[in-house]
Structures are given as structure tokens and as C-alpha cells.
Amino acid sequence: MFVDKAKIFVKGGDGGDGLVSYRREAHVPLGGPAGGDGGKGGDVIFRVDEGLRTLMDFRYQKHFKAPRGEKGKTKNMHGANAEDMIVRVPPGTVVIDDDTNEILADMTVHGQEVVIARGGRGGRGNSRFASAANPAPEIAEKGEEGVERWVVLELKVMADVGLVGFPSVGKSTLLSVVSAARPKIASYHFTTLTPNLGVVEVEEGRSFVMADLPGLIEGAHEGVGLGHEFLRHIERTRVIVHVVDMSAAEGRDPYEDYVKINDELRLYNVRLEERPQLIVANKMDVPEAEEHLREFRAKLAADGVDRRIYPISAATKQGIQELLYAVADLLESIPAAPPVEELAEVAERKIYRLEQDDDDSFTIRRENDVFIVEGAAVERLAKRTDFNRYDSAVRFANILRKMGVDNELRRRGAVDGQTIRIGELEFEFSEKE
Incomplete structure (x- = not known):
């Protein structure tokens, strides 16, 4: 059977969590923070294999999830980065984002590789947050979630x-x-x-x-x-x-x-x-x-x-x-291949942009008595914060204050005890500075 169209789910691996740990050695009574960073999650990479002729394999496997990075270790040791997941596709495969209908990649040459879902970065361990004011922080980040998306694969036969x-x-x-x-x-x-x-x-x-x-x-x-x-x-x-x-x-x-x-x-x-x-x-x-x-x-x-x-x-x-x-x-007498718009590098730029932190913009809307704060940077910060640790929660609140979220909530009428929702998390608004 010739299969020339398939819809699959891809997800980059989540980053490993950072570690809260302290140096514990004999004769070192005040060992400082020694928690290492988590490893990066694996990427989902599509690679052209000229030995394939159809998309038949994708009829039976529709989910591709790269492994997550290893957690940070003691003694300031990093967790290992996860291995990338390689997904083989036949020459002539066009990769389309199912949500936006954007062409992510046009894959034509044997061995060509394109990152379709980037793995998340590892969280930082507590040794990264040490300062003169807080020499022994109880702060460690969770690993960043990997990019996930549904993509449609379309095969265009490569023939002379x-x-x-x-x-x-x-x-x-x-x-x-x-x-x-x-x-x-x-x-x-x-x-x-x-x-x-x-x-x-x-x-x-x-x-x-x-x-x-x-x-x-x-x-x-x-x-x-x-x-x-x-x-x-x-x-x-x-x-x-x-x-x-x-x-x-x-x-x-x-x-x-x-x-x-x-x-x-x-x-x-x-x-x-x-x-x-x-x-x-x-x-x-x-x-x-x-x-x-x-x-x-x-x-x-x-x-x-x-x-x-x-x-x-x-x-x-x-x-x-x-x-x-x-x-x-x-x-x-003619060129060796028909004109094909090369989109691999463009696709990588689009995917990489999902990781950038230079956009701190956010919006606030109200649903009944709940204020909902939305924005890529704010939501990413909430996901990476370990709220079980007091120092991490304080850091989260301080960053929101510096971003101007507190002032904007007050301007929109938020009062002490009001429910604030960021992503899937809910908090109580506090007037305390």
C-alpha cells in the first residue's frame, strides 16, 4: 500500500529539574550550595532516508516523544542531556504544522535533518542562585517543557x-x-x-x-x-x-x-x-x-x-x-532537481524562537472574580518554579513585581485575596510589597 499523507504528534523532551543540595564534607561546617543543573531534553529531528518510499510506518506509530533530560546532581554536577529522537522520513516529505498550516520543512535530500520539536532546557540548581544576600538559597528551577505539536506529513513522489x-x-x-x-x-x-x-x-x-x-x-x-x-x-x-x-x-x-x-x-x-x-x-x-x-x-x-x-x-x-x-x-540537459523552496533553515528559526526570553509582554483579562495573566514569559516562569520551596516562591513574586504584573493588576482593580490565574496555577493576590 502506498501511503502519502499522515498526521502525527511530536514532543521534545522536557528538561531535567535543577537540584537543591549543599556541600557536606568533614571539616567544612558551612558548605555552600552545590545543586547542579538539569540536562536538556532531547529534540525530535526528522531525517531524510532515501531507502524509504512511503509514509506507511506512520500508520502504526503516531506519537513521537523525545526523552527528558536527567535531573541535576550533587557537587554541582550537571544532569546528562537526553539523546535526540531521530524520525526517518522518505525524500519528498513536506512537514506542515496542523494548527497554523505553516510549512515547517520541505525535505528532499538524503541525510537532510530538521528539528521539528525542540527539547526543553534543564532547570538551574541552587548553586546558580547564591548571592551575598542569600548565600544558601533554597531555589531550584524545574526543567522547561519540550515543544509539542501535531504535524501533517505529505509525501510528494520524487521521480525524474x-x-x-x-x-x-x-x-x-x-x-x-x-x-x-x-x-x-x-x-x-x-x-x-x-x-x-x-x-x-x-x-x-x-x-x-x-x-x-x-x-x-x-x-x-x-x-x-x-x-x-x-x-x-x-x-x-x-x-x-x-x-x-x-x-x-x-x-x-x-x-x-x-x-x-x-x-x-x-x-x-x-x-x-x-x-x-x-x-x-x-x-x-x-x-x-x-x-x-x-x-x-x-x-x-x-x-x-x-x-x-x-x-x-x-x-x-x-x-x-x-x-x-x-x-x-x-x-x-536540465538541472538535476526541480526547483524546491528550501524551508529547513526557516523552520529551525521558527522553532528556536519559541525558546527566547526577550519578550516579557503579558496581558490581563478578567473572568468574573478571577484575573487571568497570559504571556509566554510569565507562563514559562510559573511552570519552572518549585512552589514547595519558600525561596522559590519569593523569587517568583519578585520577578512578577519587576515585570509590572502587580501594578497592572492593581490598576485593573485587583484587591487583597483576589484569585489570580497563570496557566494552570492559581494564587491569591497580596498587597504586601
Whole structure:
């Protein structure tokens, strides 16, 4: 089974908690703080593996969580950083954030890696908070939570040549003749529901990958039928081989079919109009095909289209070899890969920005008698504070005061004993400075 779309959950590992500890040695009666920092949580990293061809593995495993960092240790020793989780994906995988529909990564090259979910930083141990005013602090941070998100994986087939055309024009038959691929072939429409790949050997040292893409229909660019599921695979091909049925089966006009398919490609992605394209006139073994081909050439010339036509019969193998040499020659004359917008570095910048602390902005809203404080920095501070320790709670209150949260709450009418909610935590407002 060919699987070309999957939705999965990824989560970076949480950072390890910092430790509250003190130096305890003989003859050292006033040992200072010696709690180490926690280790960093593991990242979830997607890596391209050219040995994979589908997203089948993601049908059975949909959750990927990196391990958390180790807790801090005594004697100021850091906890170990967690190992990253490597998730292998096939070439041509596009990673999309399910919430925002933003493209996080477009992965095309073997070995390419992108951080999809960054692990959380480790919490600081109490030795980090020692000062002249508080030489033995009971303060240690909890580890930061790792980034988590649902992502959609879409696979766009990576092939040198893509066969396009209306259903039942002979694409599958052509692929079965020129390669070892054995796609399903039948006399009804939409026999091919998923892309089939085959390696075509032209001669020793010359070969290319050909994809039999499911037949398109009018309106495919708007999602009619399985339009979008089919069209996205064409974006990856370097050369388009447009197969036209010259037998005019079912009373269809070959030239109208040719124009409609090209319109669908252009409306889906205007760049496909610039992709090199060869026209293959198939089913030339049918008696009426020669007359239809002459009419096709005349209409093509009248529209000012200068493209060579390769008459073939996939059933009798007529004209096949000439077509394969033409395709191989064209592939050697164009760039090694279709233009792909590189988004890996952009994706990493977006993900890394989630960790930055330079934005201390916050908002306050009121629900009945509860004041809700919202802001990335405030919520992160609350999650990393160990409220079971008095010194940590005092530090938390002091930071909020410096950020201006207290003054803003007073301005909005908060009074002593009022409930304040930050994230999932609730506190009582105090007028004490």
C-alpha cells in the first residue's frame, strides 16, 4: 500500500529539574550550595532516508516523544542531556504544522535533518542562585517543557519523469513496458489510485525513475475527485510526459484532453507550466489514430505550440525506444532537481524562537472574580518554579513585581485575596510589597 499523507504528534523532551543540595564534607561546617543543573531534553529531528518510499510506518506509530533530560546532581554536577529522537522520513516529505498550516520543512535530500520539536532546557540548581544576600538559597528551577505539536506529513513522489493524462490513456501500460514495475492495469477509469514508480534502463549507464501518476480529471486543481492528492506528486518531477489517447476512445477529442490537463497543471501550480514536457501520442496501433494525430498536430500548430510529439503504442511497443532516448537526453540537459523552496533553515528559526526570553509582554483579562495573566514569559516562569520551596516562591513574586504584573493588576482593580490565574496555577493576590 502506498501511503502519502499522515498526521502525527511530536514532543521534545522536557528538561531535567535543577537540584537543591549543599556541600557536606568533614571539616567544612558551612558548605555552600552545590545543586547542579538539569540536562536538556532531547529534540525530535526528522531525517531524510532515501531507502524509504512511503509514509506507511506512520500508520502504526503516531506519537513521537523525545526523552527528558536527567535531573541535576550533587557537587554541582550537571544532569546528562537526553539523546535526540531521530524520525526517518522518505525524500519528498513536506512537514506542515496542523494548527497554523505553516510549512515547517520541505525535505528532499538524503541525510537532510530538521528539528521539528525542540527539547526543553534543564532547570538551574541552587548553586546558580547564591548571592551575598542569600548565600544558601533554597531555589531550584524545574526543567522547561519540550515543544509539542501535531504535524501533517505529505509525501510528494520524487521521480525524474511523471506520466500525466486523463484516466485510461495507457500510462500504467507504458510504465509496465519500460520498467520492471507492475502497476494494476484494467479497462476502467481510475485503475491507478496511487503513484507507481519504476526504474527505466535506457542503456548501460543511463537510467531514470518514472512515476505513473493517477489520472487527472477536469477540476482537479480545485480538489475534484482526488485532484490535490494526485497533483502534488507532479511538483517533484523534472520532466512531464503527457500521454494522450489518439484512439479517441469514448468519443473524446485528444486535443481537448491535452488542453484540459495542461490547464489543470497551470491552475494548481503556475510553475508547472515551465516544466519541460513531452507529448506522447499513445494507442497508435488503432486504425483511426493516424487521422486523429494529423488533426492533433494541426491544432497544436494553430495554437503556436512548438512541442515534438512521439507516436507510440504501449501495447505493441511501437516507438518506445525513441521516446526513452528522448527523455534521457532531455533529463541530461536540465538541472538535476526541480526547483524546491528550501524551508529547513526557516523552520529551525521558527522553532528556536519559541525558546527566547526577550519578550516579557503579558496581558490581563478578567473572568468574573478571577484575573487571568497570559504571556509566554510569565507562563514559562510559573511552570519552572518549585512552589514547595519558600525561596522559590519569593523569587517568583519578585520577578512578577519587576515585570509590572502587580501594578497592572492593581490598576485593573485587583484587591487583597483576589484569585489570580497563570496557566494552570492559581494564587491569591497580596498587597504586601
